[in-house]
Amino acid sequence: MIPITAMPSAAAAAEPGPVLAVANTPVLWICALGVFLVIAVQSVIYIKAARKAAPAAGMSPQELRTSFRSGAVAAIGPSLAVVLVAIALLALFGTPAVLVRIGLIGSVSYETAAASIAAGTTGAELGGPTYTPEVFAIVFFAMSMGGAMWMVATLILTPLLQRGEHRMAKVNPALMTVVPAAALLGAFISLGLAEVPKSTVHVLTLLTSAVVMGVCLLIARLPGMRWLREWGLGMAILLGLTVAFLAQSAGLGPAG
Amino acid sequence: MSTSVTAAPAAAGMVEFERTTSRWGRLTMIAGLVFSLAGPLYLVFFADLGVTATQLFAGFAAVAGTFFVIWLVEPLTYFPILGSASMYQAFMIGNISNKLLPSALIAQSTIGAKPGTPRGSLAAVMAICGAATVHLLSLLIFVGLLGTWLISIVPPEVTEVVRVYVLPSVMGAVIIQAIVSLKQVRATIVAFVVAVLVLFVLVPLVPALSMVATAIVVLTTLVIGWFVRKREGAAGQDVRPEAP
Numbered sequence: 001m002i003p004i005t006a007m008p009s010a011a012a013a014a015e016p017g018p019v020l021a022v023a024n025t026p027v028l029w030i031c032a033l034g035v036f037l038v039i040a041v042q043s044v045i046y047i048k049a050a051r052k053a054a055p056a057a058g059m060s061p062q063e064l065r066t067s068f069r070s071g072a073v074a075a076i077g078p079s080l081a082v083v084l085v086a087i088a089l090l091a092l093f094g095t096p097a098v099l100v101r102i103g104l105i106g107s108v109s110y111e112t113a114a115a116s117i118a119a120g121t122t123g124a125e126l127g128g129p130t131y132t133p134e135v136f137a138i139v140f141f142a143m144s145m146g147g148a149m150w151m152v153a154t155l156i157l158t159p160l161l162q163r164g165e166h167r168m169a170k171v172n173p174a175l176m177t178v179v180p181a182a183a184l185l186g187a188f189i190s191l192g193l194a195e196v197p198k199s200t201v202h203v204l205t206l207l208t209s210a211v212v213m214g215v216c217l218l219i220a221r222l223p224g225m226r227w228l229r230e231w232g233l234g235m236a237i238l239l240g241l242t243v244a245f246l247a248q249s250a251g252l253g254p255a256g
Numbered sequence: 257m258s259t260s261v262t263a264a265p266a267a268a269g270m271v272e273f274e275r276t277t278s279r280w281g282r283l284t285m286i287a288g289l290v291f292s293l294a295g296p297l298y299l300v301f302f303a304d305l306g307v308t309a310t311q312l313f314a315g316f317a318a319v320a321g322t323f324f325v326i327w328l329v330e331p332l333t334y335f336p337i338l339g340s341a342s343m344y345q346a347f348m349i350g351n352i353s354n355k356l357l358p359s360a361l362i363a364q365s366t367i368g369a370k371p372g373t374p375r376g377s378l379a380a381v382m383a384i385c386g387a388a389t390v391h392l393l394s395l396l397i398f399v400g401l402l403g404t405w406l407i408s409i410v411p412p413e414v415t416e417v418v419r420v421y422v423l424p425s426v427m428g429a430v431i432i433q434a435i436v437s438l439k440q441v442r443a444t445i446v447a448f449v450v451a452v453l454v455l456f457v458l459v460p461l462v463p464a465l466s467m468v469a470t471a472i473v474v475l476t477t478l479v480i481g482w483f484v485r486k487r488e489g490a491a492g493q494d495v496r497p498e499a500p
Contacts, residue, residue: 022305027298034291036392039349042284043385046345049276050378050385056269057374063367064382070363071383075390078355081422082391083398087407088415095403100292103395105350110323117322118315134305141296141307142315149320149327151289154347155282157331162278162340178485179478180371181438183336184361185447186477188434190470191353192427193451205421209428217436229366233358233429240425245417 022133023094023140032096035104070230077234081241092127097140105147118142201247209240270374274340277381281344288348322467329471336478339377345384349391354426358433359387365437443481450476 047068054064086102089112093101101111116126118139124130126139168175195202216232219225300307331347337357338346346352361371363383369375398406407415435444451473459466 022299022303025303027302028295031291031295031298034294035288035348036396038284038288038291039345039388039392042281042288042345042348043388045280045284046277046341046381047385049273049280049341050381052276053269053273053374054378056267056273057378059367059369059375059378063369063375064378066367067363067379067382068386070366070386071359072386072390074359074362074383075355075387076394078351078358078426079387079391079394080398081418081426082351082355083394084410084415084418085422086395086399087403087410088412088419090399090403090407095400096295098403099395099399100295103350103391103399105288105292105348110326114319114323117318121314121318122311133303134307134311137296137299137303137305137307138311138315141300141312142319144292144296145316146319146323146327148289148293149324150330150347151285153327154331154343155285157328158335158340158343159278161332161335162274165335165340174485175482176372177370178372178443178482179336180339180376181440182443182447182478182481183333183474184357184371185434185438185440185443186450186474186481187333187337187353187357187470188427188431189444189447190451190455190473191423192431193448193455194469195424195427197456198424202421202424206424206428209425210432211428213429213432214436217432226366230362233362233426233433236429237422237425240428241418241421244421244425245414248413248417248421 018133019131019136020091020094023097023136028094028096032099035100039104073230074233077237080234081237093136093140097143101140101143101147105150110146111143114143114146115139200252201244204247204252205240205244208243209236212236212239270377273378277341277344281341285344285348325467329468333471333474336474337371338380339372341377342380342384345381345388349384349388351391354423355391356384356387358426358430359383361430361434361437365433371438440481442484442486443477446480446484447473447477450480 050064051061054061082103086098089098089102093115118141119126119131119135122130122135122138124132124135165176192206195206213232213236216228216235220228220232299305300312330352331343334346334352334357335343338360342356342360346356349356360380360383363386364371364376364379367375367379369379371377371380438444454469454473454476458472459469465472
């Protein structure tokens with residue numbers, strides 16, 4: 001799924017080439033920090049709105065805080081995983097582009113695929129000798145436009161879907177509780193099973209992660225162990241990746 | 257811990273919440289869009305790299321050819337899960353399936369709220385704000401500030417393993433979390449059967465569908481899940497908060 005062949009070599013990371021000189025210019029940093037700022041502002045506005053609506057939804061301030069904390073703790077594992085992938089791509093795209101493209105908007109698999117597709121149109125290979133500042137500009141433009149299309153689609157479709165949702169909720173309120181749960185299960189189970197055919201290590205990783213989470217949720221039923229519900233995801237990711245690392249070192253990984 | 261709220265004020269409060277989040281969600285998303293495009297446009301127009309419009313178009317067209325279906329399908333797939341308010345957060349923050357959805361789900365199960373209810377959507381919004389805070393901070397610190405130093409001390413084999421196996425290491429746990437906290441036996445079975453059929457029968461037969469496999473699974477699970485749902489009185493699929 002990720003057609004990236006050329007990973008940056010250690011040498012490329014050590015001496016900043018012409019691509020990195022362009023990729024780390026101050027203007028790009030400012031734009032990247034702008035996106036961070038926008039997300040921070042949005043979060044503040046949303047938290048305020050949620051606080052205002054909480055009493056009407058039958059939610060205590062304590063429950064709002066708990067939700068925030070749960071979400072934050074649960075995100076630690078996935079965020080650190082994204083960080084590790086992101087720093088590996090620093091030598092390829094420079095810090096600002098990695099922060100916005102890999103770290104935020106979009107995801108690692110989409111962005112790296114988009115980047116190598118765009119580079120391919122110029123006949124260049126990411127990280128190779130043909131990877132010039134000019135190619136970087138084209139790649140960065142194509143990735144960013146791709147990410148922008150996602151946001152445009154969201155901006156156009158959300159109001160339409162919202163209207164549909166209101167109409168459906170009037171027809172049958174049960175729709176609003178059955179549909180999200182079924183959609184969530186469908187999405188996760190599909191994304192998880194899609195990993196199975198990739199390699200034995202993928203299967204081992206998936207199973208380890210599932211077992212660790214299962215054990216964590218069981219232990220979390222004991223008094224005083226509720227925190228494991230939130231930390232379970234981080235542990236599952238860590239142990240899953242450890243098993244992947246060991247299995248890969250044992251030679252079980254996909255060829256190449 | 258059943259919170260009985262009279263319908264009228266609850267509805268009014270949520271309408272106000274939806275209005276605020278829709279207006280500001282849209283405005284902030286447009287601002288994010290502008291900032292994210294400003295960088296590459298600066299390079300193209302002011303950095304004197306000699307990039308031609310044809311090259312830019314070719315690059316974008318190649319990406320669009322591969323991904324345009326996903327641009328349309330992903331918002332449609334995630335809307336029933338996220339609800340309108342969180343849509344404007346999720347598609348700007350990114351890493352939706354591997355970070356934001358698990359965070360929202362865990363928060364909902366911690367306070368015993370169901371997705372799709374007002375409590376569920378507020379819990380999801382707060383969880384995504386919490387996840388965004390952690391994510392922005394860890395990116396700024398570990399990638400922005402320490403990135404170049406970290407890459408010199410983290411062995412490349414480690415980052416490579418993370419890159420290749422990050423998805424299964426998240427999804428295994430999240431599937432279990434979803435099954436346990438949603439307690440929807442029928443929908444779970446339906447999702448498994450549909451996913452196996454789509455991924456291991458349909459997609460091998462029609463490889464072109466691999467990009468939209470998740471969307472097909474979600475939609476089919478939705479429809480079948482609706483018809484086989486448990487129908488008990490007015491409460492329908494009401495789920496009690498989990499026993500501690």
